[in-house]
Amino acid sequence: MLTAIDLFAGVGGFSAGATMAGCRVAWAANHWPTAVQWHAANHPDTVHACQDLQQADFRDAPAHDILLASPACQGHSPARGKDRPHHDAQRATAWAVVTCAEVHRPAVAVVENVPEFARWVLYPAWCAAMHALGYALAPMVLDAADSGVPQHRRRLFVVATRSRHPVELRMPRREHRPAAAVIDLSAGRWSPVARPGRSARTLARIEAGRRQFGDAFLAPYYGSGSGETGRSLHRPIGTLTTRARWAVVRGDRMRMVSASEGRDLMGLPAGYRLPANEATAWHLIGNGVCPQQAADLLVAIREAA
Template sequence: MSLTFTDIFCGAGGSSIGLTAAGLELTLAANHWRTAIDTHSANFPHAEHLCADVNNYDMRRLPATDVLWASPICTEASPAGGSSPRRPKQAKRRPRGQLDMFETGGHVEQAGFARTRATFHDVIRATEVHRYAAVLIENVPDVAWKWELFEWWCAGMRQLGYAQQTVCVSSAHIGGDTNPYAPQWRDRLYLVFTRTGIPLPDVAPRPLAWCGPCGTDVAAVQVWKDTAKVRQFGKLGKYRDQYIYVCPNTACGQARVEPYIMPARQAIDWTDVGERIGDHPRGLAASTLARIEQGLRMFTDQQTLITVNHSTGDARALPLDAGPLPTRTLKVGEGFATPPMLVPAGGSWNTTAYPTDGPMRTRTARESEALVVPPFYVKQYGGYADPARMSKRVDAEPLGTQTGSASHSLITTEPFITVLRNHATAHTIRQPFQAMAAGGGHHALVIPYRRNNRPTTTDAPLHTMATRDSGALLHPAVRVEDCYFRMLKPREQLRAQRFPDTYRVHGNVSEQTMQAGNAVSANVAQWLGGQVAAALDSRSAS
């Protein structure tokens, strides 16, 4: 018989997705918000659903199950919440202006904002009645030092006869062959309580990482820093702030390692790059424009040459300034790429842009980030070069993935010049560049080093390749108004929480975004559920 569980603050269902994937059977899911219950019941039709404020619910009416999962309120302790736990944060008015420009998100009823998760005290009330074999709690690490009753609450669970294990981990670091990673940095605190007499589950995070000195993949080990918070509160905190990962081997001196992650680009729908900023009559907020400009300065120097027509070891990415172009062939063999970026927008508590080749930041309950894509890309074809087809606007057709095996690559036009040999070469740049800029052109320039050769744009064939460096690449600065911008979609937010694309979500855009931001990362719930299930199953085996 399967182990059963109750999810009393189920939200959109991230915890239920994870626990059922780990082999547990959902008996009842409860939430106060009707829209969340509609979403949850649409995906778990065989479970019982309760739409009620659990604070006022008689816990004796809950079914008896093996496991309880609960995600008590965390808004007051979260960095995104922005308020003291002694002064509960009221729902902010949805920022107007740029968000209204790009989407009509819809209204979120007050019941969706208020009490999106119930309190810690309800967990003790339910546990006291049902004496679950295991109780799993999800929250933000800040609750341990911002809520003055936190240790008192933990002592209450221990008083009920439970052993406590504390796990701090980012959603980005949990995954495996049967449990895909979440492409999101989401630091969370997980409390695992098992009834006295039950073997303790193995819940120590050991993410897969590459150890350079050892030359192999290893199961990384958490090592806690000697910080004031760690000294005061113990092993509680966030990745890089309070702990790091190291190799378990002593031969390398337990070298510091970085676990594998899933990049944010895996969650993004690249068929929709949004609208050109300069084409919209209302424009973006000044703060968002500043963040985009900052992001362009930060990330457009990471341009890379992508070789796509070789099946051998030559099919690799190289920095554009690393050396001459590879051997020329009759095929269009390369494109150069700059990663797109995600930019905080709409009054987000985050203030800096970041590229899509790493995980997303923590999802919140409202639209907080936008996708910014540079204005042009180069497409590679398997046949002979067709200059008329090489350069396309990003809104001309769907955009492909940005890997060495893809058919096209994103680019930007950040100024870039390979090492110039003399001042005369620099002089040859100025006139054609100014003419191209004045004419509104966007093609990059190829600048020959040889005397009497004229600059050409990249929509024309290269000059004859010599046995030494013979050309440089120059492109005009990308303008913010030429970039394409849109807010992240609810489906992308859900992917960041490791929800499958087949998962049905009810409500308007704002309500779906809120459900995604409040959700539990399904991959972490699956990992914890599997470890707890193994411990509970060992009872009957012993």
């Protein structure tokens, strides 16, 4: 059985995917105590470290075959808003991957981030550092929906292998699952669409969505989402973020998509434990990796070896 470690592990989507692919996740680390707490709740056999990984001594991590890492994406994401000094610190977290790879030289490293990571001004330097350690890099942008996750979630995966040439992977293309497979129209706390205080922009977006999609549909409550008017329940939901931003509309009533539905829309295993606090749960969900997508990728890497 291959051994993996998980950097910037969050709530554990990458770890769950590695487990699904037949790997043992020996060690997981994150700087946020809440993330470590809930990763440990779902992966009790994994050793956990709570620390700033930019300052870590990776000799403390166990030997491993596969390095998994999801450095902070906020400094790269188009949803980040105006650049601020803290974005530089967030972007710099990717260098922890280089440091860990230098110490352990695992056979494979898989780094996940938003596609904009590849447009980072220091991305060529980051790639050069990995090349200097003997890794060939195969970057690919994958949509979680193609792994059967009921969510369109495009992410960059950089697959680093200690080989002369970048690995060529054959990823499965699974049937897309609709959001309706998860969203329960009979559950949740509903309120009138026309409730006092609802913004005019939100009401206009919902009205346009009703004309396009009918009585029941999904609407981006904050921002424009994947479309100004929303989307059909019969296709995957748009990308989930670190706040509850998708609403379910049915007739003249609406509610927010719940964190428990968000768990299922990410494809996390049934019964996967999340905080009771919705805001905290969404923060963990929105920063996560879809397990089935990670599992498909790791199986493809194994088959290409």
